[in-house]
Amino acid sequence: MDEGLRSELSKQGIFTITLEGLYNWGRRSSVWPLNFGLACCAIEMISASMARFDLARFGAEVFRPTPRQADLMIVAGTVTKKMAPQVVRLYNQMPEPKYVIAMGACAISGGPFKQGYNVLKGIDRYLPVDVHIPGCPPRPEALIHALMTLQHKIDGQRLAGPDRPRHLRAEAPSEFVIPRFGAHDLEPPQHPDVWQPPAVIRGES
Amino acid sequence: METLEQIKARIEAALPGAGLRLIPNDSPANQPSLLVDNAHAVAVASFLREDAQLQLDYASNVTGIDWPESVRKEKVKVKKVIDGVEKEVEELIEKKRPGFLEAVYHLYSMTLKQGPVILRLRTENRSDKAHLPSLTAVWRGAELQEREIYDLFGIVFDQHPDLRRILMWDGFQDHPMRKDYVEPDDYEYEPTPHDKVLEKAKRHYASEANR
Numbered sequence: 013m014d015e016g017l018r019s020e021l022s023k024q025g026i027f028t029i030t031l032e033g034l035y036n037w038g039r040r041s042s043v044w045p046l047n048f049g050l051a052c053c054a055i056e057m058i059s060a061s062m063a064r065f066d067l068a069r070f071g072a073e074v075f076r077p078t079p080r081q082a083d084l085m086i087v088a089g090t091v092t093k094k095m096a097p098q099v100v101r102l103y104n105q106m107p108e109p110k111y112v113i114a115m116g117a118c119a120i121s122g123g124p125f126k127q128g129y130n131v132l133k134g135i136d137r138y139l140p141v142d143v144h145i146p147g148c149p150p151r152p153e154a155l156i157h158a159l160m161t162l163q164h165k166i167d168g169q170r171l172a173g174p175d176r177p178r179h180l181r182a183e184a185p186s187e188f189v190i191p192r193f194g195a196h197d198l199e200p201p202q203h204p205d206v207w208q209p210p211a212v213i214r215g216e217s
Numbered sequence: 218m219e220t221l222e223q224i225k226a227r228i229e230a231a232l233p234g235a236g237l238r239l240i241p242n243d244s245p246a247n248q249p250s251l252l253v254d255n256a257h258a259v260a261v262a263s264f265l266r267e268d269a270q271l272q273l274d275y276a277s278n279v280t281g282i283d284w285p286e287s288v289r290k291e292k293v294k295v296k297k298v299i300d301g302v303e304k305e306v307e308e309l310i311e312k313k314r315p316g317f318l319e320a321v322y323h324l325y326s327m328t329l330k331q332g333p334v335i336l337r338l339r340t341e342n343r344s345d346k347a348h349l350p351s352l353t354a355v356w357r358g359a360e361l362q363e364r365e366i367y368d369l370f371g372i373v374f375d376q377h378p379d380l381r382r383i384l385m386w387d388g389f390q391d392h393p394m395r396k397d398y399v400e401p402d403d404y405e406y407e408p409t410p411h412d413k414v415l416e417k418a419k420r421h422y423a424s425e426a427n428r
Binding site: 093094127129130133193194195196197201202209210 | 384385386387388389390391393398400401403405406413414417
C-alpha cells in the first residue's frame with residue numbers, strides 16, 4: 013500500500029497494515045528468552061531484565077524456564093565441551109520460530125579460553141546464531157542492542173518467496189546434530205552445515 | 218605455630234617408621250613442605266588432625282603437580298689432587314630424575330586459626346604406578362579435589378569413596394594438566410597466529426588433509 017495513502021487513512025482513523033507486517037510485529041514484540049545462563053554474562057543478562065535496564069520495554073522480559081515456551085536462546089557465557097551437547101539439545105527442544113543470541117566473547121569464539129582443552133570455540137559451531145555480541149561481559153545495553161537487532165531482522169522477514177525464513181520452509185532443518193563425547197574431543201568438532209572455518213588467504217611472502 | 222621441623226620431629230616420635238622429608242622452598246614465600254611416604258600417609262594425616270597443638274581440621278586446597286623425567290644439576294664436593302695437593306672442589310654433576318606425580322595438601326586449623334602445613338605425596342611413576350592413598354577419610358572436603366586431580370593428572374587415589382572424573386566427561390581418555398598432554402588437532406582459524414598458536418597452525422597445515 014502506498015505510504016501516503018496509509019498516512020491519509022490513519023488521519024481518518026483507519027489503520028492499515030499488511031498481514032506480513034502484523035505477523036512480524038507480533039513476533040518481534042514478544043520474543044521470550046530461554047531462562048538459562050552459563051557464566052558471568054548471565055549476570056549481565058539478569059541485570060538487563062531487571063528494572064534499571066528493563067528488557068520488558070521490548071517484550072522480552074518473560075524468561076521461560078522451559079524450552080517448549082521459549083523463542084530466543086541467549087547463550088550467555090562460556091560453553092564448555094561438556095555443556096555443549098546439552099545446549100544443542102535445549103535448542104532442539106525449542107519450537108520454531110527460534111533465534112539464538114551468542115552473548116559475550118566466550119559464546120562467540122571461546123574468548124580467553126579459546127585454545128583450552130575444555131572450551132568450545134563458539135556456539136556457532138553447532139547452532140545457527142542470529143546475533144553475536146562481543147564483550148567480556150557485554151553491558152546490558154549491548155544485550156538490548158542485540159535484541160533490537162534481532163527485532164529488525166524479524167521485521168524484515170518475508171512470509172513467502174525464496175528468502176522466507178527457516179521456520180516457513182518445510183525442508184529446512186529445525187533440529188541440529190547433538191555432538192557426542194569422544195575420547196579426546198567432541199565428535200564432530202563442528203557441524204559443517206552450520207559453520208565452516210573461514211578460508212585463510214595467505215600472501216606469497 | 219611450631220615450625221615444620223618441630224612438627225616433623227613430633228610425627229617421627231609418634232609414628233616410628235614414617236618416612237618424612239622436609240622440602241625447602243627457596244622462593245620469597247618460604248613455605249617448606251613435608252613429603253610423606255605413601256604407606257604412612259593416612260596415619261600422618263590423622264595425627265596432624267587429631268594432635269592437640271595442631272588440630273589441622275581443614276584441607277583448604279588439594280592440588281596436583283606433574284614432574285616429568287628431568288635432568289637435575291647438583292653441586293657435589295669432590296676431593297681432587299691438584300698440583301700434588303689434595304683439595305676439595307665443587308663439581309656440577311647431572312642426575313637423571315625419573316618422572317612422578319605429586320599431590321599437595323594445604324592444611325589449616327579452623328579451631329586454632331593457624332596454618333598452613335603443606336603435605337606432599339608422590340607416586341612411584343607417571344604411568345602404571347600412579348597410585349596414592351586417599352585422604353578423604355581424614356578430610357571429607359578432599360573428596361572432590363582428589364577427583365579433580367584424578368581427572369586432570371591421572372593420579373588414582375586408592376580407598377577413595379567415589380573416584381570418577383569430575384570436570385571432563387567419562388569417556389575422555391587424556392589427563393589435560395599433564396605436561397605431555399597432546400591436545401587434539403582442533404586448530405581452525407586465527408588471523409594472526411603467534412607463539413604457541415603459530416606452532417599449532419604449522420602442525421595443522423603440515424598434514425595433507427588440512428591443506
